[in-house]
Amino acid sequence: MHTFISILLGTALLTVSFAACAEITEGRTANDRAYVAGGVGLEESERLKQMADKYPLQLVVSSRWVAYLADT
Secondary structure (H helix, E strand, C coil): CHCCCCCCCCHHHHHHHHCCCCCCCCCCCCCEEEEEECCCHHHHHHHHHHHCCCCCCCCCCCCCCCCCCCCC
């Protein structure tokens, strides 16, 4: 039962994730540091990879089941 609930919750989170992150976002932090966020879908993730050399840090957030997570 616990596994079923975990799968159901994971599926719901993925559905919300795809709806929430529909584009690449560029901005600046409070300390005036440039950042970029996004990467849902093949086109966005490829575009982020092309931009990666402009940024000194990359974070990829995923679950134990290799599902990427949004709003993290």
